[in-house]
Amino acid sequence: MRPVLILTHAPHEGPGLIAPVLDAPVRVRTVVSSQDPVLPGLDEVSGVVVMGGAMDADDDRYPGLVAEKRLLAEAVAADVPVLGVCLGMQLLALALGSELQRRHGTEIGFAPVDVVGDDPVLGQLGERPSVLHWHNDAVTLPSGATLLASTATTPVQAFRAGSALGVQFHPELEPRMLDLWLTTPEMVDELADDEIEAIRADGAKYLPDLAPAARAMVDGFAEQVRARG
Template structure:
Protein backbone atom coordinates (compact mmCIF):
# COMPACT_ATOMS: atom_id res chain seq x y z
CA UNK A 1 0.00 0.00 0.00
CA UNK A 2 1.37 3.41 -1.01
CA UNK A 3 1.93 5.74 1.92
CA UNK A 4 0.20 9.11 1.57
CA UNK A 5 2.60 12.01 1.91
CA UNK A 6 1.59 14.52 4.61
CA UNK A 7 0.80 18.18 4.17
CA UNK A 8 3.39 20.34 5.93
CA UNK A 9 1.76 23.09 8.04
CA UNK A 10 4.11 25.81 9.28
CA UNK A 11 2.81 27.74 12.28
CA UNK A 12 4.24 30.76 14.08
CA UNK A 13 2.20 30.99 17.31
CA UNK A 14 0.22 28.27 19.11
CA UNK A 15 -3.19 29.91 18.71
CA UNK A 16 -2.97 30.27 14.91
CA UNK A 17 -3.28 26.67 13.82
CA UNK A 18 -4.70 25.29 10.56
CA UNK A 19 -8.31 25.19 11.75
CA UNK A 20 -10.65 24.26 8.90
CA UNK A 21 -7.71 23.72 6.55
CA UNK A 22 -6.75 20.48 8.29
CA UNK A 23 -10.23 19.02 7.80
CA UNK A 24 -10.23 20.07 4.15
CA UNK A 25 -6.94 18.31 3.51
CA UNK A 26 -8.57 15.08 4.78
CA UNK A 27 -5.23 13.35 5.19
CA UNK A 28 -2.06 13.35 7.27
CA UNK A 29 -0.84 16.75 8.43
CA UNK A 30 2.60 17.50 9.86
CA UNK A 31 2.67 20.71 11.92
CA UNK A 32 6.04 22.41 12.47
CA UNK A 33 7.19 25.71 13.98
CA UNK A 34 10.64 26.77 12.79
CA UNK A 35 10.30 30.50 13.39
CA UNK A 36 13.37 30.96 15.58
CA UNK A 37 15.48 28.08 14.27
CA UNK A 38 18.49 29.43 12.34
CA UNK A 39 18.94 26.14 10.49
CA UNK A 40 15.60 24.30 10.44
CA UNK A 41 15.39 20.81 9.00
CA UNK A 42 12.34 21.07 6.78
CA UNK A 43 11.18 18.04 4.79
CA UNK A 44 12.12 17.76 1.16
CA UNK A 45 9.33 18.63 -1.26
CA UNK A 46 9.26 15.04 -2.42
CA UNK A 47 8.20 14.04 1.10
CA UNK A 48 5.09 16.24 1.25
CA UNK A 49 1.90 16.59 -0.76
CA UNK A 50 1.42 20.28 0.01
CA UNK A 51 2.64 23.19 2.11
CA UNK A 52 0.47 25.47 4.27
CA UNK A 53 1.85 28.53 6.08
CA UNK A 54 -0.25 30.13 8.79
CA UNK A 55 -0.45 33.57 10.39
CA UNK A 56 1.37 35.27 13.23
CA UNK A 57 2.05 38.71 14.73
CA UNK A 58 5.61 39.12 13.47
CA UNK A 59 6.69 40.95 10.31
CA UNK A 60 7.24 38.69 7.33
CA UNK A 61 10.75 40.08 6.85
CA UNK A 62 11.73 40.21 10.55
CA UNK A 63 15.40 39.20 10.72
CA UNK A 64 14.99 38.42 14.43
CA UNK A 65 13.18 35.25 13.34
CA UNK A 66 15.67 33.38 11.13
CA UNK A 67 13.26 30.55 10.38
CA UNK A 68 11.26 32.90 8.14
CA UNK A 69 14.10 32.85 5.61
CA UNK A 70 13.89 29.06 5.42
CA UNK A 71 10.13 29.30 4.94
CA UNK A 72 10.61 31.68 2.03
CA UNK A 73 13.12 29.35 0.38
CA UNK A 74 10.77 26.41 0.79
CA UNK A 75 7.80 28.30 -0.68
CA UNK A 76 9.79 29.51 -3.69
CA UNK A 77 10.92 25.95 -4.36
CA UNK A 78 7.40 24.58 -3.87
CA UNK A 79 5.95 26.95 -6.47
CA UNK A 80 8.76 26.05 -8.88
CA UNK A 81 7.98 22.36 -8.32
CA UNK A 82 4.20 22.84 -8.73
CA UNK A 83 3.49 21.68 -5.16
CA UNK A 84 0.13 22.92 -3.80
CA UNK A 85 0.75 25.84 -1.44
CA UNK A 86 -1.61 27.82 0.78
CA UNK A 87 -0.45 30.92 2.66
CA UNK A 88 -2.75 32.65 5.17
CA UNK A 89 -2.19 36.21 6.46
CA UNK A 90 1.49 36.24 7.50
CA UNK A 91 1.80 33.09 5.38
CA UNK A 92 0.58 35.00 2.33
CA UNK A 93 3.08 37.76 2.99
CA UNK A 94 5.93 35.24 3.28
CA UNK A 95 4.74 33.66 0.03
CA UNK A 96 4.68 37.03 -1.71
CA UNK A 97 8.22 37.79 -0.54
CA UNK A 98 9.33 34.36 -1.75
CA UNK A 99 7.97 35.29 -5.19
CA UNK A 100 9.80 38.63 -5.27
CA UNK A 101 7.00 41.01 -4.23
CA UNK A 102 7.39 43.94 -1.83
CA UNK A 103 6.10 44.02 1.74
CA UNK A 104 4.50 47.22 3.09
CA UNK A 105 4.61 47.39 6.88
CA UNK A 106 1.73 49.16 8.70
CA UNK A 107 0.00 49.76 5.39
CA UNK A 108 -3.48 49.83 6.92
CA UNK A 109 -5.20 48.05 9.77
CA UNK A 110 -8.10 45.69 9.14
CA UNK A 111 -9.34 43.79 12.18
CA UNK A 112 -12.75 42.18 12.32
CA UNK A 113 -15.38 40.89 9.94
CA UNK A 114 -15.78 42.76 6.65
CA UNK A 115 -16.33 41.88 2.99
CA UNK A 116 -13.71 41.34 0.31
CA UNK A 117 -14.34 41.74 -3.39
CA UNK A 118 -13.44 38.59 -5.32
CA UNK A 119 -12.25 39.77 -8.73
CA UNK A 120 -11.19 36.56 -10.52
CA UNK A 121 -12.14 32.89 -10.63
CA UNK A 122 -10.15 30.36 -8.62
CA UNK A 123 -10.87 26.68 -7.91
CA UNK A 124 -10.30 27.16 -4.16
CA UNK A 125 -11.24 30.75 -3.35
CA UNK A 126 -14.29 30.61 -5.61
CA UNK A 127 -16.18 28.56 -3.04
CA UNK A 128 -16.44 31.63 -0.79
CA UNK A 129 -18.55 33.56 -3.29
CA UNK A 130 -18.25 36.93 -5.01
CA UNK A 131 -18.24 39.23 -1.97
CA UNK A 132 -17.86 37.14 1.17
CA UNK A 133 -17.66 38.65 4.63
CA UNK A 134 -14.47 37.27 6.16
CA UNK A 135 -12.30 37.77 9.23
CA UNK A 136 -9.40 40.23 8.86
CA UNK A 137 -6.57 40.61 11.36
CA UNK A 138 -3.61 42.48 9.86
CA UNK A 139 -1.93 45.82 9.23
CA UNK A 140 0.74 44.86 6.67
CA UNK A 141 0.22 44.37 2.95
CA UNK A 142 2.08 43.11 -0.11
CA UNK A 143 2.30 43.95 -3.77
CA UNK A 144 1.01 41.43 -6.27
CA UNK A 145 3.90 39.12 -7.24
CA UNK A 146 5.00 39.31 -10.86
CA UNK A 147 2.95 36.94 -13.00
CA UNK A 148 0.40 36.25 -10.25
CA UNK A 149 -3.36 36.70 -10.64
CA UNK A 150 -5.14 39.06 -8.27
CA UNK A 151 -8.12 37.24 -6.77
CA UNK A 152 -9.54 39.53 -4.08
CA UNK A 153 -9.19 43.09 -2.87
CA UNK A 154 -10.40 45.74 -0.41
CA UNK A 155 -9.86 49.50 -0.51
CA UNK A 156 -7.45 49.30 2.44
CA UNK A 157 -5.56 46.23 1.18
CA UNK A 158 -5.52 45.99 -2.63
CA UNK A 159 -3.99 42.48 -2.59
CA UNK A 160 -6.25 40.36 -0.38
CA UNK A 161 -5.71 37.14 -2.31
CA UNK A 162 -3.66 35.95 -5.26
CA UNK A 163 -2.89 32.85 -7.27
CA UNK A 164 0.66 32.12 -8.47
CA UNK A 165 0.74 28.75 -10.22
CA UNK A 166 0.24 26.07 -7.56
CA UNK A 167 0.14 28.66 -4.74
CA UNK A 168 -2.81 30.51 -3.23
CA UNK A 169 -2.29 33.42 -0.85
CA UNK A 170 -5.06 34.72 1.42
CA UNK A 171 -4.59 37.84 3.55
CA UNK A 172 -7.75 37.08 5.54
CA UNK A 173 -8.72 34.13 7.76
CA UNK A 174 -11.38 31.75 6.39
CA UNK A 175 -9.82 28.91 8.43
CA UNK A 176 -11.25 30.26 11.69
CA UNK A 177 -13.97 28.36 13.56
CA UNK A 178 -16.10 29.71 16.41
CA UNK A 179 -13.84 28.05 18.99
CA UNK A 180 -10.74 29.51 17.32
CA UNK A 181 -12.28 32.97 17.36
CA UNK A 182 -13.07 32.59 21.07
CA UNK A 183 -9.43 31.61 21.65
CA UNK A 184 -8.14 34.61 19.70
CA UNK A 185 -10.38 36.98 21.62
CA UNK A 186 -9.03 35.54 24.88
CA UNK A 187 -5.38 35.84 23.77
CA UNK A 188 -3.73 39.11 24.88
CA UNK A 189 -1.32 39.12 21.93
CA UNK A 190 -4.33 39.23 19.60
CA UNK A 191 -6.40 41.84 21.43
CA UNK A 192 -3.85 44.19 23.02
CA UNK A 193 -4.60 46.92 20.46
CA UNK A 194 -8.38 46.56 20.80
CA UNK A 195 -10.67 48.06 23.38
CA UNK A 196 -13.32 45.87 25.08
CA UNK A 197 -16.11 47.18 22.85
CA UNK A 198 -14.15 46.19 19.73
CA UNK A 199 -13.55 42.70 21.11
CA UNK A 200 -17.25 42.25 21.82
CA UNK A 201 -18.17 43.58 18.37
CA UNK A 202 -15.92 40.98 16.75
CA UNK A 203 -17.46 38.28 18.93
CA UNK A 204 -20.98 39.35 17.93
CA UNK A 205 -20.03 39.56 14.25
CA UNK A 206 -18.60 36.06 14.50
CA UNK A 207 -21.93 34.77 15.72
CA UNK A 208 -23.57 36.47 12.75
CA UNK A 209 -21.17 35.59 9.93
CA UNK A 210 -19.46 32.30 10.82
CA UNK A 211 -22.57 30.14 10.28
CA UNK A 212 -22.42 31.18 6.60
CA UNK A 213 -18.66 31.50 6.25
CA UNK A 214 -17.64 28.15 7.78
CA UNK A 215 -19.56 25.93 5.29
CA UNK A 216 -18.21 27.99 2.39
CA UNK A 217 -14.68 27.77 3.78
CA UNK A 218 -15.06 24.01 4.22
CA UNK A 219 -15.83 23.74 0.49
CA UNK A 220 -12.85 25.96 -0.35
CA UNK A 221 -10.41 23.92 1.71
CA UNK A 222 -11.88 20.68 0.39
CA UNK A 223 -10.97 21.99 -3.08
CA UNK A 224 -7.44 22.63 -1.83
CA UNK A 225 -7.45 19.10 -0.43
CA UNK A 226 -8.32 17.75 -3.87
CA UNK A 227 -5.23 19.48 -5.29
CA UNK A 228 -3.15 17.97 -2.50
CA UNK A 229 -4.50 14.47 -3.05
CA UNK A 230 -3.88 14.76 -6.78
CA UNK A 231 -0.20 15.15 -5.93
CA UNK A 232 -0.44 12.02 -3.77
Protein backbone atom coordinates (compact mmCIF):
# COMPACT_ATOMS: atom_id res chain seq x y z
CA MET A 1 0.00 0.00 0.00
CA ARG A 2 1.24 3.47 -0.82
CA PRO A 3 1.93 5.70 2.20
CA VAL A 4 -0.26 8.56 3.40
CA LEU A 5 1.55 11.89 3.24
CA ILE A 6 1.12 13.88 6.48
CA LEU A 7 2.21 17.52 6.35
CA THR A 8 2.94 19.21 9.68
CA HIS A 9 3.84 22.79 10.55
CA ALA A 10 4.99 22.63 14.19
CA PRO A 11 6.56 19.89 16.35
CA HIS A 12 3.67 19.95 18.85
CA GLU A 13 0.96 19.77 16.17
CA GLY A 14 1.47 16.24 14.94
CA PRO A 15 -1.17 13.84 13.60
CA GLY A 16 -2.26 12.63 17.04
CA LEU A 17 -4.78 9.81 16.80
CA ILE A 18 -4.98 10.14 13.01
CA ALA A 19 -1.81 8.21 12.17
CA PRO A 20 -2.59 4.98 14.08
CA VAL A 21 -6.21 4.92 12.90
CA LEU A 22 -5.13 5.14 9.27
CA ASP A 23 -3.63 1.64 9.59
CA ALA A 24 -1.34 2.50 6.68
CA PRO A 25 2.28 3.52 6.25
CA VAL A 26 2.72 7.26 6.75
CA ARG A 27 5.29 9.74 5.55
CA VAL A 28 5.49 12.84 7.73
CA ARG A 29 7.01 15.96 6.20
CA THR A 30 7.48 19.54 7.43
CA VAL A 31 8.16 21.85 4.51
CA VAL A 32 6.60 25.09 5.72
CA SER A 33 9.87 27.10 5.56
CA SER A 34 11.30 25.48 2.43
CA GLN A 35 11.73 27.65 -0.64
CA ASP A 36 11.39 24.74 -3.06
CA PRO A 37 10.25 21.65 -1.14
CA VAL A 38 10.42 18.25 -2.75
CA LEU A 39 7.08 16.54 -2.18
CA PRO A 40 6.09 13.08 -3.43
CA GLY A 41 3.99 12.81 -6.54
CA LEU A 42 0.34 11.97 -6.07
CA ASP A 43 0.90 8.61 -7.75
CA GLU A 44 3.21 7.78 -4.83
CA VAL A 45 0.64 8.32 -2.04
CA SER A 46 -2.72 6.90 -1.05
CA GLY A 47 -3.87 10.08 0.69
CA VAL A 48 -2.83 13.46 2.03
CA VAL A 49 -3.35 14.81 5.56
CA VAL A 50 -2.45 18.42 6.44
CA MET A 51 -2.26 19.40 10.10
CA GLY A 52 -2.47 22.69 12.01
CA GLY A 53 -0.03 25.47 12.75
CA ALA A 54 0.15 28.99 14.15
CA MET A 55 0.89 30.80 10.88
CA ASP A 56 -1.69 32.39 8.58
CA ALA A 57 -2.50 30.26 5.56
CA ASP A 58 -1.54 33.11 3.21
CA ASP A 59 1.61 34.21 5.06
CA ASP A 60 4.33 34.65 2.42
CA ARG A 61 7.03 34.37 5.10
CA TYR A 62 6.45 30.60 4.85
CA PRO A 63 7.08 29.69 1.20
CA GLY A 64 6.40 26.00 1.77
CA LEU A 65 2.72 26.81 2.15
CA VAL A 66 2.55 27.66 -1.54
CA ALA A 67 3.75 24.15 -2.43
CA GLU A 68 1.23 22.65 0.00
CA LYS A 69 -1.65 24.55 -1.57
CA ARG A 70 -0.54 23.50 -5.04
CA LEU A 71 -0.39 19.86 -3.94
CA LEU A 72 -3.84 20.10 -2.35
CA ALA A 73 -5.40 21.54 -5.50
CA GLU A 74 -3.83 18.77 -7.56
CA ALA A 75 -4.98 16.12 -5.07
CA VAL A 76 -8.61 17.23 -5.25
CA ALA A 77 -8.44 17.36 -9.05
CA ALA A 78 -7.03 13.82 -9.09
CA ASP A 79 -9.61 12.49 -6.58
CA VAL A 80 -6.95 11.68 -3.97
CA PRO A 81 -8.36 11.47 -0.40
CA VAL A 82 -7.46 14.60 1.57
CA LEU A 83 -8.01 15.53 5.22
CA GLY A 84 -7.19 19.10 6.28
CA VAL A 85 -7.21 20.09 9.96
CA CYS A 86 -7.31 23.72 11.20
CA LEU A 87 -4.53 25.42 9.19
CA GLY A 88 -4.76 22.40 6.91
CA MET A 89 -8.41 23.18 6.23
CA GLN A 90 -7.58 26.80 5.50
CA LEU A 91 -4.82 25.79 3.09
CA LEU A 92 -7.25 23.42 1.38
CA ALA A 93 -9.86 26.16 1.07
CA LEU A 94 -7.36 28.63 -0.38
CA ALA A 95 -6.14 25.97 -2.80
CA LEU A 96 -9.73 25.72 -4.05
CA GLY A 97 -10.13 29.47 -4.52
CA SER A 98 -11.50 30.63 -1.15
CA GLU A 99 -10.49 33.76 0.74
CA LEU A 100 -8.78 33.82 4.13
CA GLN A 101 -10.44 36.08 6.69
CA ARG A 102 -7.69 37.00 9.11
CA ARG A 103 -8.70 37.61 12.75
CA HIS A 104 -12.29 36.81 11.90
CA GLY A 105 -13.05 35.60 15.42
CA THR A 106 -11.20 33.82 18.19
CA GLU A 107 -12.30 30.35 19.29
CA ILE A 108 -10.01 28.64 21.80
CA GLY A 109 -11.25 25.80 23.97
CA PHE A 110 -13.89 23.11 23.91
CA ALA A 111 -17.28 24.12 22.53
CA PRO A 112 -20.02 22.57 20.38
CA VAL A 113 -20.00 22.66 16.62
CA ASP A 114 -23.19 22.25 14.62
CA VAL A 115 -22.92 19.53 11.98
CA VAL A 116 -25.18 20.85 9.22
CA GLY A 117 -24.37 18.57 6.30
CA ASP A 118 -24.68 14.86 5.69
CA ASP A 119 -21.22 13.34 5.22
CA PRO A 120 -20.31 9.70 5.89
CA VAL A 121 -16.92 10.68 7.36
CA LEU A 122 -17.65 13.82 9.41
CA GLY A 123 -21.04 12.42 10.40
CA GLN A 124 -19.31 9.97 12.71
CA LEU A 125 -18.86 12.82 15.21
CA GLY A 126 -22.62 13.21 15.74
CA GLU A 127 -24.91 16.20 15.30
CA ARG A 128 -23.42 18.62 17.85
CA PRO A 129 -20.12 17.37 19.25
CA SER A 130 -18.05 19.42 21.68
CA VAL A 131 -14.64 19.74 20.03
CA LEU A 132 -11.44 21.67 20.63
CA HIS A 133 -11.19 24.96 18.74
CA TRP A 134 -7.90 26.86 18.52
CA HIS A 135 -7.94 29.56 15.85
CA ASN A 136 -8.83 33.15 15.00
CA ASP A 137 -8.76 33.03 11.19
CA ALA A 138 -11.60 31.74 9.02
CA VAL A 139 -12.22 30.97 5.36
CA THR A 140 -15.07 31.37 2.93
CA LEU A 141 -16.67 28.23 1.53
CA PRO A 142 -14.95 27.08 -1.67
CA SER A 143 -17.09 27.28 -4.79
CA GLY A 144 -18.88 23.97 -5.31
CA ALA A 145 -18.01 22.66 -1.84
CA THR A 146 -20.61 21.40 0.65
CA LEU A 147 -20.79 23.06 4.06
CA LEU A 148 -20.70 20.39 6.76
CA ALA A 149 -20.31 22.20 10.09
CA SER A 150 -20.63 25.68 11.52
CA THR A 151 -20.53 27.85 14.64
CA ALA A 152 -21.83 31.37 15.18
CA THR A 153 -18.25 32.71 15.25
CA THR A 154 -16.94 30.65 12.34
CA PRO A 155 -19.56 29.86 9.68
CA VAL A 156 -17.26 27.42 7.83
CA GLN A 157 -16.14 24.84 10.39
CA ALA A 158 -16.03 21.91 7.96
CA PHE A 159 -16.62 21.29 4.28
CA ARG A 160 -16.45 18.57 1.67
CA ALA A 161 -14.97 19.21 -1.78
CA GLY A 162 -14.93 15.99 -3.77
CA SER A 163 -12.31 13.69 -2.24
CA ALA A 164 -11.31 16.28 0.35
CA LEU A 165 -12.64 16.93 3.85
CA GLY A 166 -11.58 20.04 5.77
CA VAL A 167 -12.26 20.64 9.46
CA GLN A 168 -11.40 23.85 11.33
CA PHE A 169 -11.40 22.17 14.75
CA HIS A 170 -9.11 19.43 16.12
CA PRO A 171 -10.38 15.84 15.90
CA GLU A 172 -6.81 14.51 16.20
CA LEU A 173 -6.56 15.47 19.85
CA GLU A 174 -5.52 12.94 22.50
CA PRO A 175 -5.01 13.63 26.23
CA ARG A 176 -1.22 13.59 25.85
CA MET A 177 -1.40 16.05 22.97
CA LEU A 178 -3.63 18.38 24.97
CA ASP A 179 -1.15 18.26 27.87
CA LEU A 180 1.63 19.12 25.43
CA TRP A 181 -0.28 22.06 24.01
CA LEU A 182 -1.11 23.43 27.44
CA THR A 183 2.59 23.45 28.36
CA THR A 184 3.87 24.85 25.04
CA PRO A 185 4.53 28.62 25.28
CA GLU A 186 3.67 29.19 21.61
CA MET A 187 0.19 27.83 22.30
CA VAL A 188 -0.64 29.39 25.68
CA ASP A 189 1.40 32.60 26.04
CA GLU A 190 -1.70 34.74 25.45
CA LEU A 191 -3.96 32.69 27.73
CA ALA A 192 -4.53 33.39 31.42
CA ASP A 193 -3.90 30.62 33.94
CA ASP A 194 -7.61 30.15 34.56
CA GLU A 195 -8.25 29.79 30.82
CA ILE A 196 -5.58 27.09 30.58
CA GLU A 197 -7.06 25.23 33.54
CA ALA A 198 -10.56 25.49 32.06
CA ILE A 199 -9.34 23.87 28.81
CA ARG A 200 -7.60 21.16 30.82
CA ALA A 201 -10.78 20.44 32.80
CA ASP A 202 -12.91 20.42 29.66
CA GLY A 203 -10.48 18.00 28.06
CA ALA A 204 -11.01 15.57 30.93
CA LYS A 205 -14.77 16.04 30.49
CA TYR A 206 -15.14 15.78 26.72
CA LEU A 207 -12.25 13.70 25.36
CA PRO A 208 -13.48 10.32 26.68
CA ASP A 209 -16.52 10.60 24.38
CA LEU A 210 -14.94 12.66 21.62
CA ALA A 211 -11.89 10.47 20.99
CA PRO A 212 -13.84 7.32 19.99
CA ALA A 213 -16.06 9.39 17.69
CA ALA A 214 -12.99 11.05 16.18
CA ARG A 215 -11.40 7.64 15.60
CA ALA A 216 -14.57 6.54 13.79
CA MET A 217 -14.39 9.70 11.68
CA VAL A 218 -10.75 9.10 10.78
CA ASP A 219 -11.54 5.46 10.00
CA GLY A 220 -14.07 6.70 7.46
CA PHE A 221 -11.29 8.69 5.83
CA ALA A 222 -9.02 5.62 6.12
CA GLU A 223 -11.55 3.58 4.14
CA GLN A 224 -11.15 6.03 1.28
CA VAL A 225 -7.36 5.77 1.60
CA ARG A 226 -7.47 1.96 1.56
CA ALA A 227 -9.71 2.00 -1.50
CA ARG A 228 -7.05 4.00 -3.34
CA GLY A 229 -4.39 1.55 -2.12
